[in-house]
Amino acid sequence: MNPAKKNITAALSAAVCSLLATPGQAETGDWDIDSAILYYSETDRVTAVEPVISATRDLGDDESLSLKMVFDSLSGASANGAVPSTMPQTFTSPSGGGGHGGDDDEGEDDEGGGGAYTVAPNETPLDDTFKDERIAFSLNWQKPVDRNNRSNLGLSLSSENDFFSLGANALWQHDLNQKNTTLSYGVNFEFDTIEPIGGAPVPLSSMIDQLRQPGSETREIVDLIVGVTQVINRTSLFQVNLSLSQADGYMTDPYKFVSVVGPDGEPIDQLFENRPDTRMRQSVFGKYKKRLDGGDILTASYRYMTDDWQIDSHTYDLTWRFAFSRGFFVEPHLRYYQQSAAEFYRYFLLDTETPPEFVSADYRLGDLDTTTVGFKLGRDLGDGQAWSVRLEQYLQSGESSPDEAIGQLQQQDLFPDVEALIVQFNYSVRW
Numbered sequence: 001m002n003p004a005k006k007n008i009t010a011a012l013s014a015a016v017c018s019l020l021a022t023p024g025q026a027e028t029g030d031w032d033i034d035s036a037i038l039y040y041s042e043t044d045r046v047t048a049v050e051p052v053i054s055a056t057r058d059l060g061d062d063e064s065l066s067l068k069m070v071f072d073s074l075s076g077a078s079a080n081g082a083v084p085s086t087m088p089q090t091f092t093s094p095s096g097g098g099g100h101g102g103d104d105d106e107g108e109d110d111e112g113g114g115g116a117y118t119v120a121p122n123e124t125p126l127d128d129t130f131k132d133e134r135i136a137f138s139l140n141w142q143k144p145v146d147r148n149n150r151s152n153l154g155l156s157l158s159s160e161n162d163f164f165s166l167g168a169n170a171l172w173q174h175d176l177n178q179k180n181t182t183l184s185y186g187v188n189f190e191f192d193t194i195e196p197i198g199g200a201p202v203p204l205s206s207m208i209d210q211l212r213q214p215g216s217e218t219r220e221i222v223d224l225i226v227g228v229t230q231v232i233n234r235t236s237l238f239q240v241n242l243s244l245s246q247a248d249g250y251m252t253d254p255y256k257f258v259s260v261v262g263p264d265g266e267p268i269d270q271l272f273e274n275r276p277d278t279r280m281r282q283s284v285f286g287k288y289k290k291r292l293d294g295g296d297i298l299t300a301s302y303r304y305m306t307d308d309w310q311i312d313s314h315t316y317d318l319t320w321r322f323a324f325s326r327g328f329f330v331e332p333h334l335r336y337y338q339q340s341a342a343e344f345y346r347y348f349l350l351d352t353e354t355p356p357e358f359v360s361a362d363y364r365l366g367d368l369d370t371t372t373v374g375f376k377l378g379r380d381l382g383d384g385q386a387w388s389v390r391l392e393q394y395l396q397s398g399e400s401s402p403d404e405a406i407g408q409l410q411q412q413d414l415f416p417d418v419e420a421l422i423v424q425f426n427y428s429v430r431w
Contacts, residue, residue: 030057030058030384030430030431031055031056031057031430031431032055032056032057032058032384032428032429032430032431033053033054033055033428033429033430033431034052034053034054034055034056034426034427034428035051035052035053035054035426035427035428036051036052036053036424036425036426036427037049037050037051037052037424037425038050038051038052038422038423038424039421039422039423039424040420040421040422041420041421042076042418042419042420043418043419043420044077044126045076045077045078045079045126045418046074046075046076046077046078046130047074047075047076048072048073048074049072049073050070050071050072050073051070051071052068052069052070052071053068053069054066054067054068054069055067055068061144062142062143062144062150063141063142063143063144064141064142065139065140065141065142066138066139066140066141066142067137067138067139068136068137068138068139068140069135069136069137070134070135070136070137071133071134071135071136072132072133072134072135072136073132073133074130074131074132074133074134075130075131076128076130077126077127077128077130078126078127078130079124079125079126079127079362079363080125080126080127080255080256080257081125081256081257081258081259081273081360081361081362081363082119082125082257082258082259082267082270082361083125083259083261083265083267083347083348083361083409083412083414084119084121084122084123084124084125084409084412084413084414085119085121085122085266085267085408086121086122086266086408087121087266088118088119088120088121089118089119089125089267090116090117090118090119091116091117091118091119091125091127091207091257091270092115092116092207092208092210093115093116093197093198093207093210093255115129117129122412124413124416125257127255132160132161133160133161134158134159134160134163135158135159136156136157136158136159137156137157137158138154138155138156138157139154139155139156140152140153140154141153141154148174148175148176148179149172149173149174149175150172150173151170151171151172151173152169152170152171152172152173153168153169153170153171154167154168154169154170155167155168155169156168156169161197162194162195162196162197163192163193163194163195164192164193164195165190165191165192165193166190166191167188167189167190167191168188168189169186169187169188169189170186170187171184171185171186171187171225172184172185172186173185180230180231181228181229181230181231182228182229183226183227183228184225184226184227184228184229184241185225185226185227186223186224186225186226186227187222187223187224187225188221188222188223188225189220189221189222190220190221190222190223191218191219191220191221192218192219192220192221192249193216193217193218194216194217194218194219194250194254195216195217196217196254196255198210198212199212199213199214199215200212200213200217200250200252200254201213201254201272202272203252203272203273203274204271204272204273204274204355204359205271205272206269206270206271207257207269207270207271207272208269208270217249217250218249218250219247219248219249219250219251220247220248220249221245221246221247221248222245222246223243223244223245223246224243224244224245225241225242225243225244226241226242226243227239227240227241227242228240235290235291235292236288236289236290236291237288237289238286238287238288238289239285239286239287239288239289240284240285240286240287241284241285241286242282242283242284242285243281243282243283243284243285244280244281244282245279245280245281245282245283246278246279246280247278247279247280247281248277248278249277250277251275251276251277251278251279252272252273252274252275252360253273253275253360253362254272256272256273256360256361256362257270257271257272257273257361258270258271258272258273258346258348258349258355258359258360258361259271259348259349259361260348260349260350260351260355261348261349261350261351261406261407261409262351262407263351263406263407264406264407264408265405265406265407265408265409265410265412266407266408267348268351269351271349271355271359273359273360273361273362274357274358274359274360275344275358275360276309276344276358278308279307279308279309280307280308281305281306281307282305282306282307283303283304283305283306284303284304285301285302285303286301286302286303287299287300287301288300288301294323295323296320296321296322296323297319297320297321297323298319298320298321299317299318299319299320299321300317300318301315301316301317301318302314302315302316302317303315303317309342309343309344309365310340310341310342310343311339311340311341311342311365312339312340313337313338313339313340314337314338314339315335315336315337316335316336316337317333317334317335318333318334318335319331319332319333319334320332326379327379327380327381327382327386328377328378328379329376329377329378329379329380330375330376330377331375331376331377331378332374332375333372333373333374333375333376333390333392334371334372334373335370335371335372335373336369336370336371336372337369337370337371337372338368338369338370339367339368340367341365341366341367342360342365342366344356344358344359344360344365345359345360345361345362345365345366345367346359346360346361347361347402347404347405347409347414347415348361348409350406363398363415366398366399366415367398367399368396368397368398368415369396369397369398370394370395370396370397371394371395372392372393372394372395372422373392373393374390374391374392374393374422375390375391375392376388376389376390376391377389377391378426383430384428384429384430385427385428385429385430386426386427386428387425387426387427387428388425388426389423389424389425389426390422390423390424390425390426391422391423392421392422393419393420393421393422394418394419394420394421394422395417395418395419395420396417396418396419397415397417397418398415399414399415400413400414400415400416400417401413401414402414402415
């Protein structure tokens with residue numbers, strides 16, 4: 001998820017957090033500083049380190065200004081979409097260093113570098129030149145318009161080796177029913193510039209030919225969000241958001257391949273993938289939050305997403321925050337995500353068929369399930385200070401032996417599991 005969309009989501013959830021949170025109110029002129037560092041490591045694949053710092057200044061009369069900076073550093077190996085073979089495989093791409101980017105339907109970005117690399121027999125082809133760095137900034141201004149209305153305006157930018165994004169967002173919130181009901185209306189505009197290393201490959205051209213189109217590619221995204229937050233009683237509330245997203249422009253990952261295989265299942269060519277240049281998504285999100293006896297907090301949410309690529313997804317999320325003495329808490333977390341494959345997703349192509357107009361072997365567009373299990377341990381130190389540590393295990397799986405596998409592919413793992421460790425440390429202080 002890009003920073004601008006995160007800003008809208010955060011604003012829509014602000015009422016949930018403020019109604020059930022316990023820390024004291026900031027004084028006018030205070031800065032609330034939140035810092036975090038995230039470590040994400042997939043087994044034998046990508047490792048990411050992400051420090052984040054954000055600051056919110058109370059300007060008085062419920063007006064505030066928020067600043068945020070994020071820095072990502074990624075390295076390791078990334079699946080390039082090709083199928084394994086009983087023989088070594090060498091993959092080439094333009095040299096010149098840098099990285100490459102791609103959109104993950106779970107909200108993560110996947111980037112890497114150029115050059116040549118060789119994959120051992122019977123191994124999933126991974127691009128071990130994978131590396132990238134990203135820096136992102138966002139600015140948000142929240143201001144009450146009158147007693148029952150408030151606005152939130154934001155700007156954001158993000159820069160990577162081969163990607164630059166500018167965004168702007170606006171949110172309007174209206175209170176009614178003695179402030180027990182809040183209606184929210186949000187819009188986000190994003191303009192992306194993609195500059196693949198060496199130029200964007202000609203869709204469905206052979207990796208051997210390295211046919212490239214000079215210049216940069218662009219993409220525009222518009223997001224609309226409508227939400228309602230309803231206080232049920234003094235200890236619980238419910239939130240529902242409906243969203244619509246329209247993307248137009250360059251949607252293809254310029255570093256992903258689709259293998260063309262012969263009757264024995266051995267790859268005989270690698271073609272650059274091609275995706276449609278438009279995508280429309282619709283989603284509904286619901287969240288229930290309740291404060292229990294003793295200060296414990298239960299949060300449960302569900303999200304359904306569907307799009308015109310024929311991807312449907314379901315996300316279930318559950319946390320239970322147990323409060324202890326002296327400000328300590330423990331918060332177990334369980335998340336389950338399931339998605340269907342895009343209509344143009346293929347494990348491979350046959351040498352006897354004409355390549356379709358759109359095709360991708362990127363596993364992130366395939367039929368998959370993910371489970372995240374872990375917990376957060378933290379303490380409220382008082383006077384605006386708090387710390388927490390999050391430890392989670394992530395597992396992604398899919399159909400590793402599809403019915404369409406032929407020849408040697410019947411003995412290969414065409415969708416290997418991805419396991420990852422997630423560690424995050426947070427510290428906040430009022431200054």
